[in-house]
Amino acid sequence: MSAERIYRLLLRIYPADFRSEYGREMTLLFRDEYRARDTSAGAFWIGVVWDAVHSAMSMWLDLWLARGKEYTRTLEVIMKLAGTLAILLGVFGAVNAVAEAVAAMRGTLEGAHFLAVALGGTAAVLLIAAGAALLRRTPSARYTATIALVASLVMIVIARLTHPWMSSLSQLIGIGLPVALLVALHWPRGHDRSTSAA
């Protein structure tokens, strides 16, 4: 097997993108070096293998770091969308709570029902606050969002207990959304600007 062929095999340890971009040039450089230097000594091949292993590790590390950054960027976009959704649903919930309270006040308002509407309205406002915090994505905003989401969740659970006739959709949004946002907010990730800036 020729030295150049051995070197081409050695190139397989590099990431495919790097290999396809620079593999030919590297092989040419290897060929030039092989012709110019005393290659009978083992030191030449030790140097070649060391250079390949050392630089391939560095290339793989670069690739993984780039993928990690890409993943974090995608997560940031998702969290911004989630924040916007939380604000929209919070506004919808708050308007709904006000409308329900006004309607209930016209008739005879049961104590438990009034409490449930008040708690639902408060939970909606907390959801808006959490959404706004998610859009800011600073370390303190992350903390604020967590507190607001937990508080919103507690309010909805109490409202559900005091008013068992709460609709399935309200329960899904009121309980499901804060839980999903809390999971997304605290999901382990690589390099996160919001935590590393702390």
Add this chain to the structure above:
Amino acid sequence: MARKHRRSITPESQLPLAPATFQILLALVGGERHGYAIMKEVAARTDGEVRLGPGTLYGALKRLLESGLVEEGSERADPQLGDDRRRYYRLTKLGLRVARLEARRLDALVRAARQKKLIGTAPA
């Protein structure tokens, strides 16, 4: 060829340079070079102390291209090395500024070392 993440690059943000990177930039100050010419120049300048292998050289060139310090020139054969077409690389304006800043940084370090009498008072 990937040339991304250039928007926020300032010359100062590139410092300090890795020794191999500075050697490559120094080699390109003299004009367009292909990989083997860069490697030979670095080896000659350092009396064979620094020998950039293909992986180290092209790994560094890839990063230099991505950060906009180096750009590709034409692809052509080197008559001294045969008919194979080779990629040539050259410094960009940003690359030249970074190389200058790094040279000044190293110069300041050497002057500080002289003041502390770590090395002779006159340049070697």
